[in-house]
Amino acid sequence: MCIIPCLRRGGRAWLNALVLKTSRSEMASWVRIPPPPPLNKEEMSEQVRIFSYLPNPRVWKSMITAKIGKVDLKITGDKPLNLSNWLWDFEAREIDSSELDKLKLYKRTGKRGFKGILYKTDKFLEKHPFGTVPAGFNFDGSEGIFESNSIMRAVARVSSVKSLYGGEDAFKKSRIDSFLDSNLVFAREFQVYVLEINMLNEYLYKRMKSAYLFYLDGIETALSNDKFIAGSELTIADISFVCDVAQFLRERDKQNNINQQGFEVISKNFEKEFPKATNHLKKLSKKEEFKEIMFDYLNKVL
Numbered sequence: 001m002c003i004i005p006c007l008r009r010g011g012r013a014w015l016n017a018l019v020l021k022t023s024r025s026e027m028a029s030w031v032r033i034p035p036p037p038p039l040n041k042e043e044m045s046e047q048v049r050i051f052s053y054l055p056n057p058r059v060w061k062s063m064i065t066a067k068i069g070k071v072d073l074k075i076t077g078d079k080p081l082n083l084s085n086w087l088w089d090f091e092a093r094e095i096d097s098s099e100l101d102k103l104k105l106y107k108r109t110g111k112r113g114f115k116g117i118l119y120k121t122d123k124f125l126e127k128h129p130f131g132t133v134p135a136g137f138n139f140d141g142s143e144g145i146f147e148s149n150s151i152m153r154a155v156a157r158v159s160s161v162k163s164l165y166g167g168e169d170a171f172k173k174s175r176i177d178s179f180l181d182s183n184l185v186f187a188r189e190f191q192v193y194v195l196e197i198n199m200l201n202e203y204l205y206k207r208m209k210s211a212y213l214f215y216l217d218g219i220e221t222a223l224s225n226d227k228f229i230a231g232s233e234l235t236i237a238d239i240s241f242v243c244d245v246a247q248f249l250r251e252r253d254k255q256n257n258i259n260q261q262g263f264e265v266i267s268k269n270f271e272k273e274f275p276k277a278t279n280h281l282k283k284l285s286k287k288e289e290f291k292e293i294m295f296d297y298l299n300k301v302l
């Protein structure tokens with residue numbers, strides 16, 4: 001299974017969006033953020049589709065971008081543990097036990113984060129050669145987009161709110177990409193850290209700490225010069241920062257576990273060491289479009 005933090009969803013409608021719960025699982029959901037004005041349902045085809053375990057801060061990047069950018073995004077998925085009971089495909093769906101024999105040709109062993117058998121179609125692996133979720137698609141499934149930052153970029157590219165991804169300025173776009181690349185290096189390091197959190201060792205811990213300090217130090221410097229990470233406007237570099245750093249800060253939930261293994265919570269002095277980044281994170285996470293997706297995710301740790 002993939003270790004991810006839990007989000008309390010309460011009884012509220014998820015993101016003011018249309019949520020259709022499938023019959024067999026409480027968490028299985030289809031989430032659509034439709035663009036205004038309302039379209040004829042028959043003609044409606046989403047601009048981007050994502051299949052993932054849910055909730056997932058990596059998917060929030062695209063959801064927040066879609067909210068701000070008024071992009072029609074459709075999300076399908078289920079709790080991490082239940083994804084072994086799903087057909088991983090553009091038309092992802094829960095598998096009925098009567099189909100298992102027919103689908104055995106799609107059996108794959110989980111590669112990263114998931115353990116055991118997963119059902120990934122050949123078509124899925126053609127579009128998603130690394131076989132990971134979140135798995136993004138264009139409207140008809142002819143293109144697969146992987147890596148949460150790239151999926152978010154796809155959402156920003158189809159949005160009419162061009163400032164989210166640097167407007168028409170090729171160099172501004174590239175600068176945003178630079179932040180997204182640094183963010184991915186940090187995020188990859190903490191993916192390993194989270195997956196190994198019960199079996200920490202000196203090497204892994206040091207790598208995580210140095211990736212954390214490196215990334216946050218760069219963000220702190222950027223925010224000393226500009227209001228937002230990549231300049232004077234909110235961009236997807238800020239959205240990615242919020243989602244990944246928020247997820248990382250949840251290591252604080254594991255303080256006892258980390259201490260028992262002889263280590264200290266890496267983000268212990270986050271507020272003191274990185275006041276500008278802290279302020280930016282707090283401010284953005286209170287913004288309507290972020291709050292509607294993240295709810296009170298950060299309340300416990302900030």
Ligand SMILES: N[C@@H](CCC(=O)N[C@@H](CS)C(=O)NCC(=O)O)C(=O)O
Nearest residue numbers: 002110111112113114132133147148
């Ligand atoms: N850096 C990627 C991470 C994606 C990833 O590694 N996903 C894992 C789950 S956490 C996965 O789908 N693993 C599939 C498998 O284990 O076969 C992103 O941001 O999208």
